Amino acid sequence: MSVQERKQRERAERERLIVATARELAEQQGWDAVTTRRLAERIEYSQPVLYSHFRGKREIIGAVALDGATEMAAVLRAATAATAAGPRGRVAALARAYLDFAAANPAVYDAMFQLDGGLAFAQESTPEQLKDAFAALLETLGEVAGEGVHPGVFTEVFWAALHGQATLTRAGRLPAELIESRVELLVDRLAVV
Known part of the structure; x- marks a missing residue:
């Protein structure tokens, strides 16, 4: 392995460490607790090293x-592949997996959809x-969109x-206890099977 390859590998490992540590800190204490100073302390690197990977918290949120x-x-695909209940069953499994992921990973979910990570959605x-x-x-929802309805x-x-169910449930x-009822209603009303 060349010196340059080793340095690139070490840089990638540091970057993964920064992202994993930010995620862990955000899941434990919320995104307000994630600062470059605290991250630098936790990963035992200086703030300039952290800034050599990310320009700031916004880019770290984007990486998370x-x-x-x-x-x-991966979770959604695994959930739909694990059911043999036909299209309706796959849609229900997808909905449950989505809501479970959002509930189990609130800081990650916030990084994906609530916070400004500088990421563009629905664009080139x-x-x-x-x-x-x-x-x-x-992949799953397109098969139940119904005649004449654009799958996207x-x-x-x-x-x-x-998303509305995930955020409103988490906010109390x-x-x-009515998550399953809402999933069933959503699948019954929207999924054309």
């Missing part, structure tokens, strides 16, 4: 969001990880409904 999108896509410049997360929704638009509407504005 991209990792989260990759994880979410949208990072591949975000496009893939949307594709993971579209249907997926956006269904996703918006899931929707009772958590």
Whole structure:
């Protein structure tokens, strides 16, 4: 291995450490607790080293969001692949997996959809990880969009409904014990099977 390859590997490892530490700190104490100073202390590097990887907290949030999108896509695909209940069952499994992911990873979910990580959505410049997360929704939802309904638009509407449930439930504005009832209603009313 050349010196340059080793340095690139070490740089990538430091970057992963910064992102993982930011995520851990945000999950434990919220995003307000994530500062470059605290991150530098936790990873035992100086702030200039941290700034050599990221220009600031916004880029770190973006990196956490991209990792989260990759994880979410994998979770959604695994959930839909694990059910043999036909299209309706796959849609219900997808909805439950989405809501479970949002509940289990609140700081990551916030990085993905609530905070400004400097990421473009629904544009040519949208990072591949975000496009893939949307594709993971579209793969299942597109098959139940219904005659004459654009699958992408249907997926956006269904996703918006899931996002609303995730954020409102977490905020205590929707009772958590009714999650399953809301999933069933959403699938029954929107999924054309």
